Amino acid sequence: MKTYLDCIPCFLKQALKVSRLITDDEVLQEQIIQQVIKLIGQLDFTQTPPAIAEKVYELISTLTKCADPYFDIKKDSNRMAMDFYPKMKELIKTSSNPLETAIRLAIAGNIIDFGAGIDANREIIQNSIEDSLQYNIPQPILDRLQSSITKAKNILYIGDNAGEIVFDKLLIEELLPKKITYVVRGKPIINDITLTDAIETGMNDLVQVIENGSGASGTILEDCSPEFIQHYNDADLIIAKGQGNYETLDREGKGIFFLLKVKCPIVAQSTNCKMGSSIIVEK
Amino acid sequence: MKTYLDCIPCFLKQALKVSRLITDDEVLQEQIIQQVIKLIGQLDFTQTPPAIAEKVYELISTLTKCADPYFDIKKDSNRMAMDFYPKMKELIKTSSNPLETAIRLAIAGNIIDFGAGIDANREIIQNSIEDSLQYNIPQPILDRLQSSITKAKNILYIGDNAGEIVFDKLLIEELLPKKITYVVRGKPIINDITLTDAIETGMNDLVQVIENGSGASGTILEDCSPEFIQHYNDADLIIAKGQGNYETLDREGKGIFFLLKVKCPIVAQSTNCKMGSSIIVEK
Numbered sequence: 001m002k003t004y005l006d007c008i009p010c011f012l013k014q015a016l017k018v019s020r021l022i023t024d025d026e027v028l029q030e031q032i033i034q035q036v037i038k039l040i041g042q043l044d045f046t047q048t049p050p051a052i053a054e055k056v057y058e059l060i061s062t063l064t065k066c067a068d069p070y071f072d073i074k075k076d077s078n079r080m081a082m083d084f085y086p087k088m089k090e091l092i093k094t095s096s097n098p099l100e101t102a103i104r105l106a107i108a109g110n111i112i113d114f115g116a117g118i119d120a121n122r123e124i125i126q127n128s129i130e131d132s133l134q135y136n137i138p139q140p141i142l143d144r145l146q147s148s149i150t151k152a153k154n155i156l157y158i159g160d161n162a163g164e165i166v167f168d169k170l171l172i173e174e175l176l177p178k179k180i181t182y183v184v185r186g187k188p189i190i191n192d193i194t195l196t197d198a199i200e201t202g203m204n205d206l207v208q209v210i211e212n213g214s215g216a217s218g219t220i221l222e223d224c225s226p227e228f229i230q231h232y233n234d235a236d237l238i239i240a241k242g243q244g245n246y247e248t249l250d251r252e253g254k255g256i257f258f259l260l261k262v263k264c265p266i267v268a269q270s271t272n273c274k275m276g277s278s279i280i281v282e283k
Numbered sequence: 284m285k286t287y288l289d290c291i292p293c294f295l296k297q298a299l300k301v302s303r304l305i306t307d308d309e310v311l312q313e314q315i316i317q318q319v320i321k322l323i324g325q326l327d328f329t330q331t332p333p334a335i336a337e338k339v340y341e342l343i344s345t346l347t348k349c350a351d352p353y354f355d356i357k358k359d360s361n362r363m364a365m366d367f368y369p370k371m372k373e374l375i376k377t378s379s380n381p382l383e384t385a386i387r388l389a390i391a392g393n394i395i396d397f398g399a400g401i402d403a404n405r406e407i408i409q410n411s412i413e414d415s416l417q418y419n420i421p422q423p424i425l426d427r428l429q430s431s432i433t434k435a436k437n438i439l440y441i442g443d444n445a446g447e448i449v450f451d452k453l454l455i456e457e458l459l460p461k462k463i464t465y466v467v468r469g470k471p472i473i474n475d476i477t478l479t480d481a482i483e484t485g486m487n488d489l490v491q492v493i494e495n496g497s498g499a500s501g502t503i504l505e506d507c508s509p510e511f512i513q514h515y516n517d518a519d520l521i522i523a524k525g526q527g528n529y530e531t532l533d534r535e536g537k538g539i540f541f542l543l544k545v546k547c548p549i550v551a552q553s554t555n556c557k558m559g560s561s562i563i564v565e566k
Binding site: 005006008009010012013016019026029030033034037038040041045 | 288289291292293295296299302309312313316317320321323324328
């Protein structure tokens, strides 16, 4: 997905949010924003939003020498999501269609997205769970995903955010004992998952976890490591979580299943779905 | 009120909105936004938000040779508000406190503010009326305004937006036969009122209407005409409508009564009121 002009105010909002997370010094915050404005004025908007966002966050990291501003928030999100785990596991176990319930929960977890301006707390997560469980996801796409899962031998599961990874774990447990590779980002950006989150939530005890070699809040193939590309090419089913992966992989034509909550008007427009929708897109 | 860093994404949103109003050409829209980004990168944020916004809108007008992008919208708003007039007049007539009802309706009309990202339609206006009529405005400030009105001999009423001017008319009709001067902007900006709107809505048949000599969406005293300043100094009561007037006059210490709907988080913070509040501030 290309960057729309509507994304520009959003980049600035995100820059301001992360600046305030890093420092209380309003002078420094203003200096950061001034630099971000200069940078945005020089960028090529034919790139995807995560490609632009990466440059914005990189600049802020360089200016503030803070490599991982969302470190504490990611830890909190993992902890919060793990608190929800037993109840969700029970929901899946007692469901008449455990796989579908696990898919719906994996989508629900995508609400934990600090880049999209939602500061997910317990209440927001609980609402997202309730909403996704009953959301009107069209039966044909649910059937196609479930039948693709049944046929698949080698699944690449591209994760998205801290906390959300716990919801992914529930779905992955339903997919086992198939061969599954779970992908995390190569470097910290926003509240996106890195290897640290995979270790913290025990994802690495469940399946192979690989880094994609890039620091974008999505999957920019040309920036990814050869190891990731090998897995990407070898997989017979790719599941990708969240807006960032959708924005960067929607034009690859790989038949990827994107599982996400629609949290911005531009993604809403691109997917032809309402804000707040729980959706599966095959592209 | 100074400009906060949070205002910057909002300026860009407004710039995008007005660009789309002026042209469907996405290339031109992008050129405009690029120029606006460059301009914002050079501005002094110690100025008030309307001072910055004026430069942004001026740049867009120059680039597009469109001096009044909200021309049609303003006409529509005046027409829509005039449709509400008879019902509102009746509400005032039958009220146990006609002056308070007229004050509340004047505040309700401030919902018609295209700079604040609200595209007011009939439903939004109707809801604003209902809300402002029952909104919990503290009695002491209502009393102070009403007693100031009773005492005043020379009232300066600084208007804000098209459509809203009809709501102001209802309040002004309750203030007559006192000497009242109604102020409009000196040039078109956003959906702010100019002399055209005063003529269209018959405000100029009711009271003296003057331009303030400036093209800002507020009242920047140093940019206003000597005629306006004379009226400003001579008035024994000043009523100023809307966020823009509040943002530019809140530090003048004139004991101005600001009547507004709180439509942005920064004004909410500055006034210590919730978003959506109907408020009177004396400063």
